[in-house]
Amino acid sequence: MRGEISSGRHAKRHPLDWYVDEHWCAEQLAQVLGGFKLERDEGLAVWDPCCGMGNTLQAAFYCGLEVRGSDLVDNFAWANFDGQNYGDLQRVKWWEADFLETTEPLDPCSIVFNPPYSYVKGIAEAFARHALALSSRRVAILMPSKWLASQARYQLFSDHPPQAVLHLCQRPSMPPGDMIARMGKRAFSGGMTDYCWIIWDVKRPTAPGQTRTIWLPPLHRNSEILLLEEVLSCAAR
Secondary structure, three states, rough: OOOOOOOOOOOEEEOOOOOOHHHHHHHHHHHHHHOOOHHHHHOOOEEEEEEEEEOHHHHHHHOOOEEEEEEEEOOOOOOOOHHHHHHHHEEEEEEOOOHHOOOOOOOOOEEOOOOOOOOOOHHHHHHHHHHHHHHHOOOEEEEEEEHHHOHHHHHHHHHHOOOOEEEEEEEEEEEEHHHHHHHHHHOOOOOOOOOOEEEEEOOOOOOOOEEEEEEOOHHHHHHOOOOOHHHHHHHOO
């Protein structure tokens, strides 16, 4: 069995769409964002409102930011946030919450997450719109690339054109969180689905037709990653 089974039959899917992204997905995002430079400069936390084990938050934590995680169920892997090596664990807060019923974040923040996308119809778009309403600065969501092309998403991207779409040129595996231990080494191998990060800057809305597209290199060529701010400044010249 391949690690990537998030696109399989509904009978095999996790009932709450708990699929665990590989650490490097958020690490590449952090590189593109200059180590979350805007968040560091503005004193913002990074919040993942459907954080699962917390893999997405680790990149921001390693960059020295305050991180916030919430979810319907507590599966948070505290052991992966090693305070001895990376700083004070008081920078990490987790709480149980339904994101769509949350009216405000704990702190001013950017919102970065891999949302549920099928167990309730339209839930991924609902998460994206709610994040745009609550974020102090940026929203970044990790989605299958095919999610970009849909009549259903046309209105979302018309109302809120993304600042950038970052295509992962290496396919990640996204195994169900409750099967990782059973699958062993197979859990994070054999990715079969293309993914991308979709980014908005709520302080600097992007005009229609101005969304930038960036291809993130395979991991063995990681040094070739471009900084988003540099791409945007070049486009403005």
